[in-house]
Amino acid sequence: MAATHPALSTAAPAAPAAPVLLGIAAALVTVSIWALWIVGMRAASVGGLPLGWLGLMRFGLPALILLPAWGxxxxxxxxxxxxxxALMVLGSGAPFFLIVAAGTGYAPAAEVGVLLPxxxxxxxxxxxxxxxxxxLSADRLGGFVLIFLAMALIGGGAVAAGAGYGRLLLPLGAALWAVYTLALRRSGLPPLAAAGIVAFWSALLLLPLAAYEGVGPxxxxxxxxxxxxxxxxxxLSGLLxxxxxxxxxxxLGATRAAAFSALAPALAALFAVPLIGEWxxxxAVIGIGAAVVGVGLASGALGRRGTALPKRGAAA
Structure with a gap:
């Protein structure tokens, strides 16, 4: 039977200023968490923590905590x-987590920030x-071009000098999260319910791996x-x-919200100064500036707002 909710619109409809500002605030909170999570995943990889149990931290506990919202x-x-x-679970759940966790073993935190968010x-x-x-309007298209250039400036040299195909797992993870972003918009689920349902299915998928690893590690x-x-x-990652x-x-809509993730590499570079003394x-400084301007244009916060054409809805 066909779904009863409307076809996907990847751009948000016209909205009052307050909801838009709340959306921008939520996006900024998200990318700040991602920047810290990148460092945490790298530490877990270096520290040899088992992925199954790490995944249960990420999904199992949030699934229980959010049960009132998704139950x-x-x-x-x-x-x-x-x-x-299924696309939501694939894009932000256990498969995404395992791919990204493996990828962080091949790249330092700075490169992870560039290749993933x-x-x-x-x-x-x-x-x-x-x-x-x-x-995309010309302003937003220009913003995405600036984001691409910013990523090249922040981490392009390090990535080009690196060896190993394991780094390719990180842009694969980025593609999966993009799938999640669009599927989330398509689902129409409230944020708390969506997070809880993804966490529930991901925890089930990771239980066999955790059992295989045992409690020793x-x-x-x-x-x-x-x-x-x-x-x-x-x-942070599993809940907030x-x-x-x-x-x-x-x-904000899928593409505008996603544009803010380009700030994560810039934030990671800035966080590295006080946390680990890495300047x-x-x-990279030029790239950080380009990322800020690019996100402003791509998200619609700067420049003229593009008028979205009617979108083709996905079949249910």
Missing amino acids: RFGPLPKSVPKTTL GTMPLFVALFAALFFGER ILAAAPGLLLAQFVSQTL GLVAYGHAVRR PSAL
Whole structure:
């Protein structure tokens, strides 16, 4: 049976200023969390924490905490096509988590910021144009070009000098998150419910891996590392980050919300100064400025707002 909700619109409809400002605030909270999460994932990779248990921190506890929000919908909401739900889990759940966790073993945090959240808005814009007929205004298209150039300035040299195809897992993760962004917009689910349902299915998928790994690696891990991962994986990424991103997508639209993720590499570079004493290069500083302007244009916050044409809805 066909779904009863409207076809996907990747750009948000005209909205009062207050909801738009709330969407921008939610997007900024999200990218700040992502910048910290990048460092946390790298620390977990270096520290040898088992992926199954790390994933249960990310999804298992949030699924329980968010049960009041998603329980009334159930794990298979009737109003959401099964393919849409599957794409949400694929794009931000256990498959995304495992791919990104593997990728962080091949690249330092600075490169992860460029290859993962830095490239994600480009994938969202590409998929929205290819599959849903969204057309970008000249201002927004220019913003995405600036984002691409910013990513090259911030981390292009390091990426080009690196060896190993493992780094390709990170843009693959970015493409998966772009799929999630569009599927989330298609689902129409409230942010808390969407985050809880994705967490529930992801926890189920990761339980066999955690059982195979056993409790030995967790018991042997340093308590400080476990506490840091609990804060990063459960409280920030698993709860606040997913919910904040859901609010941003609902209020700004998929492509505009995704554009803010290009700030994550810039924030990661800035956070590195006080946290680990790592100063960005001159090119990286220029790239940070380009990223800020590019996000402003691509999100519609700067320049003229493009008028979105009618989109082709996906079949249920």
